[in-house]
Amino acid sequence: MNDLHTEATTSSYACVYGAQMLEDGSTRFRILAPRANHVALIIGERTLPMERDGDGNYTLIANAKPGARYTYRIDDRLVPDPASRAQPDGVLGASMVVDAEAHDWLSNDWRGAPWRTAIICEVHVGLMGGFAALRKALPRLAAAGYTVIELMPIASFQGARNWGYDGVLPYAPDASYGDITSLKSMIDEAHRLGLAVILDVVYNHFGPVGNELPRYAPEFFRTDISTPWGAAIDFRRAQVAQYFIDNALMWLNEYRFDGLRLDAVHAIQPASFLKELGDAIRNACRPSGRYVWLILENEHNTASLLRDDYDAQWNDDGHNVLHVALTGEHEGYYADFAKHTTEQLATFLADGFIFQGQQDRRGTHRGEPSGDLSPTSFVLFLQNHDQIGNRPFGERLIQLTDEANLRAAMVIVALSPMIPLFFMGEEWGCRTPFYFFTDYEGALADAVREGRRAEFAHFSGFTDPVRRKKIPDPNALDTYTRSIPHADDDERTREWSRWFSDLLQCRKQLLVHRLEGTRSLGCEVLDDKAVYARWRLKDQHDWEIALNLSDRDVPLPRDPATKVVWIESQDAMDALDRGVLQARTAIVLVREVTGDRLLA
DSSP: OOOEEEOOOSSOOOOSSEEEEOTTSOEEEEEEOTTOSOEEEEETTEEEEOEEOTTSEEEEEEOOOTTOEEEEEETTEEEOOTTOSOOTTOTTSOEEOOOTTOOOOSOTTOOOOOGGGOOEEEEOTTTTTSHHHHHHHHHHHHHHTOOEEEEOOOEEOSSSOOOSTTOSEEEEEOGGGOOHHHHHHHHHHHHHTTOEEEEEEOOSOOOSSSOOHHHHOGGGEEEEEEETTEEEEOTTSHHHHHHHHHHHHHHHHTSOOSEEEETTGGGOSSTHHHHHHHHHHHHHSOSSSEEEEEEEOOTTOOGGGGGTTOSEEEOHHHHHHHHHHHHOOOSGGGGGGSSSHHHHHHHHHHHSOSOSSOBOTTSOBOOOOOTTSOGGGEEEOSOOHHHHHTSTTOOOGGGTSOHHHHHHHHHHHHHSSSEEEEETTGGGTOOOOOOOOOOOOHHHHHHHHHHHHHTTTTSTTOSSHHHHTTSOOTTOHHHHHTTSOOOOOSHHHHHHHHHHHHHHHHHHHHTGGGOTTOEEEEEEEEETTEEEEEEEOTTSOEEEEEEEOSSSOEEOOOOTTEEEEEOSOHHHHHHHHTTEEOTTEEEEEEEOOSSSOSOO
C-alpha cells in the first residue's frame, strides 16, 4: 500500500487496559482476569477492591500520581499489570503509573517521509548502550547515510539482557535500556536529525518468565493450536485483539515511532487480525501530514497484505538466495535455494518473492504471486539479527565469503529499487559476532543452553556433542559482551565507511525520488550466478543492475544507450568496455529512455 499519512498528536492514546491517567488527575486501572474470583489493586499501603464487568474486566478509578508503584492481587497471587507502562524493577516487580503526556517534545514539526526514502539500520538497543547512548550515536548513523533506525524489540523481559523476542510486558520499555524520558528524547533527537525510528514488535508470543496471563486469563490463549514458542494467542477474542491494537497505537502516538515491524506474523491466527490491526491504525491515526509505516516478517509470503494495509515485508527469499550464492551453504532452509540458485536470483530481483505458491523442501505450498507489487514492497538485506544471531557462532558475512563478492551483493541491497536494510556495524565492515543471548537462571537457563545446542545437532560440523558444547552459552555475560559492535580505528575501517557512505549517497541522489511507480522489467540469466535486472522508474528511465557472484568473467555486450551509475573499479570499467562483466562485481546502469538526462 501507499504510506499511511496520519495526524501527529501530542495526546496519549486511551488504551483499554493498564493504568490510564484521566483529565481530573485520577487514574483508571483495568485488567482482564475472567478466571479470577477477586481482584484488588495494591498501591502503596492501600488495598482497593476492583469491580468486575460481564466480560471479565476488573476496573477501578483511584488517586494515583505518576511514579506510584502498584500491583494486582488476583485471588491470593500478586502480579504486575500486563499492560504496565513501566517496570522499574523488572518484569517480576511492581508496575509504575506513567503520565504519557509529561514529555516536552522539541521536534513538533516532524512529519516523517515517504516509505521510498527508507534506508534502514537495525540496532539492538542494549548493545548500543541503551537509549541515551543510542541518542549520542545518531549523528554518526545519519552521517553514514541511514534515514531510518529500526529498534529490535524493547518490551520488558526477564533478566539484565535479552535479544528482545522474549518480552512479557509489551507496553513497558525495558528498564535496563533507560527510562521513558530517555526513549522519547532519543526519538526526538532522531527526528531533529531527519531520521525516522521504527520499532520491532512481537505480537505472536510472550516470553517464558513473567507472563502471568495463563493463570487468570487462560482465554487469552488457544488450546487447539500452538507455536514454536508455546500456546498461540487467541486473536479471535475481541479483548485480546484490542490489547495488541492498543499497544501498536501507543507506540505510534505516545512515543511518536514512525512505524512498526511485526515479528513472525505467520504465527498469528487467524490472519484476519492483521487486516483488523492495519485498519485500526489507519482509522485511529486520522489522515494528515504524517507518515506511518507498517512492515511484516511473514514466512507465508502473503502478497495480498502488501496491496492494502502494509507497506512492505522483509524479503527472506532474497536474503536466502544471496546467502547461498555468496557462501555455498545449503543446510536447513538454505536447501530451498541451493539447486536453482541463479534462476532464483533472477526471480527475486524481478518479482520480489521466490516462493509464490510453489512447494518448499517440506512439501508445503508457500507464498502468493508478487510480480505486480512495487519493488518498495520488499525490504532487502544481507544480514539481520536472525541471520547472524541464529548461526552457532554468530559470524557476520564478512567472515564467510569473499570480500569482493560481499561488496557486490551490498550494491544490490543498496541500489536495487527494494528498500535496503543493514545490521548495525555493516556501515564500517564490522567483524564482531552477534550471538543469541539471554539472562535466565536455573532449569530455564539449562533448557535454553541445551536447546540452543540441540538445534544444530543435525548440521554438518555439529553432530559431535563435544563440538556442540563449544557453541556459546546464551546466558553467559561474555556471550553478550562479545556481541557489542567494535570498530577498529584503521584505514580498512575508514575506507569501508567511505565506500558505504558513497553507496547510500548514490541511492539518495539518483534513485529515491524516482521510485514511486517503479515496476520490474524482468531479470535475465547471464551465466552461473550472473544476472541482469531492469526496472522502469517513475520518470521512464530504466534502472539496470548486472551482478556476477561467480569467480569468472561473463560476456555482457555493452549497450551504448546505457550510462554507468556505479562501478567498483577501473578494471571493472575496462572489462565492461570490452563487453565483459567482471567476476565478483555488480554494475549499476541507467538507460535514459526519454530525452531527460538522469546523469549530469
